[in-house]
Amino acid sequence: MKRLLLLSLVILSFIGSAQKIVVFSKTEKCYVASNESDCSPGNADKTEFLTLFKLEAKKLSQELTKASLITPPVEWGKKVSDSTFGEISYLYAFKFGFYVNLKLVNLLPGHLYSLCLNGNPKLVGNNLLPDTVPNLKIEKYYDFLSVKTDSKGSYNATIGIFLKPGNYHVRFYVKDTSGFKIVLYHDYFKFSVISAKA
Helix, strand or coil: CHHHHHHHHHHHHCHHHCEEEEECCCCCEEECCCCCCCCCCCCHHHHHHHHHHHHHHCCCCCCCEEEEEECCCCCCECCCCCCCEEEEEECCEEECEEEEEEEEECCCCCCEEEEEEECCCCCCCHHHCCEEECCEEEEEEEEEEEEECCCCCCEEEEEEEECCCEEEEEEEEEEECCCCCEEEEEEEEEEEEECCCC
16 A cells, blocks of 8 residues: 555656657657647648647546556566556547557666557457567557656656557557567557547
8 A cells, every 4th residue: 555655646746747749650749838839740630639639638637547557477578676667547539549648657767668559460459550560460569659767767748649540459568678678568458549530
């Protein structure tokens, strides 16, 4: 109980410094700040997604589903420390993409990590992800963003990920960019991306 209380306090201590990021593709990202004119994606769907993201990010949504990120099995991941922890809070359905709050605690300080959605060929959404797992042509994934932890090993952001419309049943990975071992993950969870016509 004390450990959970401590983790909650740590998470709350850096909520104010949360980034707001819209990922349109691996090469097109928008860092949304209150004092800037924002980016201008040259696509109507992307522009609407950015507008919807900013509207959602201004309010404290009661519809967010929370899920813990935990250390993976050693066969396909690695442990940073016993106190490493993460959490995603996401909307089950959002137009044009996936809306998620991410909180990471007690990773390596000042270190780069890659965020990933990983599919499963037996589950929906696998073929909607853009990249193929090396040596496993039927499994797809999307390393959508690299992030850097602060001096305490924490990271906090609200992220919008522009995706193909459809239903998804995927894993969420936090991977160390040196070796790409998974350090935190959440097992298969569902969300839906609503199309422009809906």
